[in-house]
Amino acid sequence: MPISENDVTRVARLARLRITEAEIPQYQAGLDGILDLVTQLHESVTDDIEPMAHPQDISLRLRKDQVTEDDERDLFQECAPAVESGLYLVPRVIE
Amino acid sequence: MLHLLSLRALRERLQKREVSSVELTKHFIDRITKFSDLNAFISVDEEGALAGAKEADNRLNKNESGNLTGIPIAHKDIFCTKRLRTTCGSKMLSGFTAPYDATVVERLANAGCVTIGKTNMDEFAMGSSNETSFFGNVKNPWHTSRVPGGSSGGSAASVAARLIPAATGTDTGGSIRQPAAFCGLTGLKPSYGRVSRYGMIAFASSLDQGGALTRSAEDSAIMFNAMGGFDPKDSTSIERPVPSVNELLDLDLRGLRLGLPTEFFDDSVDAAVLGSVREALQILEKRGARLVDVSLPNSAAGIPCYYVIAPAEASSNLSRFDGVRFGHRSEQADSLLDLYECSRAEGFGEEVKRRILIGTYVLSAGYYDAYYLKAQKIRRVISDDFKKAFEKCDVIVGPTTPSTAFKIGEKTQDPVSMYLNDIFTNTVNLAGLPSLSMPVGLDGLGLPIGMQLIGRFMDETSLIGTAHQFQLDTDWHERCPEDFS
Numbered sequence: 001m002p003i004s005e006n007d008v009t010r011v012a013r014l015a016r017l018r019i020t021e022a023e024i025p026q027y028q029a030g031l032d033g034i035l036d037l038v039t040q041l042h043e044s045v046t047d048d049i050e051p052m053a054h055p056q057d058i059s060l061r062l063r064k065d066q067v068t069e070d071d072e073r074d075l076f077q078e079c080a081p082a083v084e085s086g087l088y089l090v091p092r093v094i095e
Numbered sequence: 096m097l098h099l100l101s102l103r104a105l106r107e108r109l110q111k112r113e114v115s116s117v118e119l120t121k122h123f124i125d126r127i128t129k130f131s132d133l134n135a136f137i138s139v140d141e142e143g144a145l146a147g148a149k150e151a152d153n154r155l156n157k158n159e160s161g162n163l164t165g166i167p168i169a170h171k172d173i174f175c176t177k178r179l180r181t182t183c184g185s186k187m188l189s190g191f192t193a194p195y196d197a198t199v200v201e202r203l204a205n206a207g208c209v210t211i212g213k214t215n216m217d218e219f220a221m222g223s224s225n226e227t228s229f230f231g232n233v234k235n236p237w238h239t240s241r242v243p244g245g246s247s248g249g250s251a252a253s254v255a256a257r258l259i260p261a262a263t264g265t266d267t268g269g270s271i272r273q274p275a276a277f278c279g280l281t282g283l284k285p286s287y288g289r290v291s292r293y294g295m296i297a298f299a300s301s302l303d304q305g306g307a308l309t310r311s312a313e314d315s316a317i318m319f320n321a322m323g324g325f326d327p328k329d330s331t332s333i334e335r336p337v338p339s340v341n342e343l344l345d346l347d348l349r350g351l352r353l354g355l356p357t358e359f360f361d362d363s364v365d366a367a368v369l370g371s372v373r374e375a376l377q378i379l380e381k382r383g384a385r386l387v388d389v390s391l392p393n394s395a396a397g398i399p400c401y402y403v404i405a406p407a408e409a410s411s412n413l414s415r416f417d418g419v420r421f422g423h424r425s426e427q428a429d430s431l432l433d434l435y436e437c438s439r440a441e442g443f444g445e446e447v448k449r450r451i452l453i454g455t456y457v458l459s460a461g462y463y464d465a466y467y468l469k470a471q472k473i474r475r476v477i478s479d480d481f482k483k484a485f486e487k488c489d490v491i492v493g494p495t496t497p498s499t500a501f502k503i504g505e506k507t508q509d510p511v512s513m514y515l516n517d518i519f520t521n522t523v524n525l526a527g528l529p530s531l532s533m534p535v536g537l538d539g540l541g542l543p544i545g546m547q548l549i550g551r552f553m554d555e556t557s558l559i560g561t562a563h564q565f566q567l568d569t570d571w572h573e574r575c576p577e578d579f580s
Contacts, residue, residue: 011452011455011456012452014459015410015454015455016414016417017436017439017451017452018433018436018440026445027449027452031449031456033510034402034449034453034511035453036511037399037514038399038402038453038457041396041399041400041403042465042469043396044393044396044473046469046472049472049476050475051471051472051474051475052472052474052478053471054301054331055287055288055478055527056331056527060331061334063327075194078192078194079192079420080421081421081422081424090434091431091434093431
């Protein structure tokens with residue numbers, strides 16, 4: 001298996017996904033299968049090919065640097081799990 | 096039978112006041128309730144729909160109506176709606192109500208549509224069978240032990256079962272066309288940039304495109320015309336008007352060159368599927384279209400290329416779900432890192448996690464060039480193949496999928512076999528082209544067969560027009576699954 005347990009743990013940490021010990025083999029097998037599939041990419045010759053990041057090879061539209069929207073903080077915080085006085089609450093970061 | 100009528104026929108009845116929007120809305124809500132076993136809907140908004148229908152009736156009485164005034168529709172639960180929760184098929188958003196409407200939702204509401212509810216889908220649109228939904232799988236009305244396809248499976252099943260006249264969908268690698276094929280519908284994925292992505296929950300931003308699942312090309316034209324067009328709120332939206340419904344439909348097939356890529360007509364495709372596609376091509380030939388052989392030599396690289404790019408973009412897009420600003424928040428977090436990791440572990444299902452992990456892997460230090468950059472180069476090669484093919488033809492044709500609808504549970508244990516379903520569809524998203532699937536037959540089990548039409552960038556007209564001319568000569572699009580007529 002080209003994907004090791006360590007790889008799964010490393011990537012899960014980068015992705016901020018908690019994966020339990022017991023789940024590692026299942027994700028290891030899944031990722032291994034997919035990696036096997038996508039490694040077929042290496043069979044294609046792509047010398048001198050410019051990478052394509054987007055279907056439209058044009059620069060994005062710009063707009064004037066103007067305020068276009070009202071402050072709707074209360075509305076946008078209605079769907080937040082925990083807010084107080086207009087602030088999002090998280091576990092204490094600084095002691 | 097009201098539920099068997101086309102959008103145009105419904106509009107005529109509504110405008111002549113032979114039926115009211117309230118009656119129509121009630122009729123479809125009754126059907127949704129009666130056939131709730133299909134599990135096609137995540138939310139149904141009876142109260143809101145009836146209020147909208149009443150309003151539509153007022154406008155109809157005053158002759159102020161447009162193409163869709165008073166006609167009930169449903170939205171894939173990936174489009175944000177102010178009134179109704181938007182779950183994206185995930186536990187992560189099971190309690191989420193958006194503070195705004197997606198542009199597509201707003202445009203269809205302005206066109207007079209009555210939104211009845213939100214349809215089931217694969218979680219975050221990641222799936223080809225609607226089996227990854229947190230709200231359970233959807234059944235295919237043609238054969239209830241089969242999948243409806245995905246990710247727009249709820250939209251496809253509900254339109255096929257005549258629970259709703261039309262529904263919106265989204266397509267990142269085939270998520271409109273594959274379920275359209277599996278359910279006997281006409282499904283259009285417009286060109287990238289045609290339909291606004293504002294308020295459409297992002298999966299892979301350079302591939303995602305909204306569209307509609309409808310029963311015919313004519314209905315498709317009506318929906319596309321109402322949904323599409325420039326939107327300043329989407330930075331990738333294209334500043335060109337959408338053609339009128341008549342412009343989309345009135346195509347003369349004489350001289351139209353249909354390109355058959357050799358790579359799409361090989362042994363990997365079911366014989367019944369190939370047979371029906373070939374018969375459909377003969378009908379189009381009779382109307383004056385010419386068949387030419389073309390080649391898309393790098394098609395086989397499409398799946399590996401897609402399964403690097405789509406998860407890479409997904410891993411970035413889905414990083415916004417952190418338990419802080421919206422969505423599921425873990426109860427058992429003592430630190431900020433715990434809060435992120437546990438909220439995401441509890442809120443996302445297995446397939447979504449798998450794709451986030453693979454996406455993170457291909458973007459991580461040491462692997463970026465070998466996978467992500469390599470895939471972007473192959474994306475260019477695939478896109479160039481299409482450009483070359485379009486020098487010899489006007490529309491590319493082939494099967495939408497290698498097989499008809501498979502059994503529920505058949506592919507859930509093997510993600511790679513599930514991914515191979517998109518083999519003919521996902522290169523189209525990589526290139527950003529428009530594409531449509533239309534029904535062209537039934538296999539030995541009575542399951543629908545879909546044919547895919549691929550067009551030049553911004554040329555939806557040739558696709559909808561070709562499909563419409565085909566449907567004038569055939570009745571596959573009018574077939575309704577038994578028990579639902």
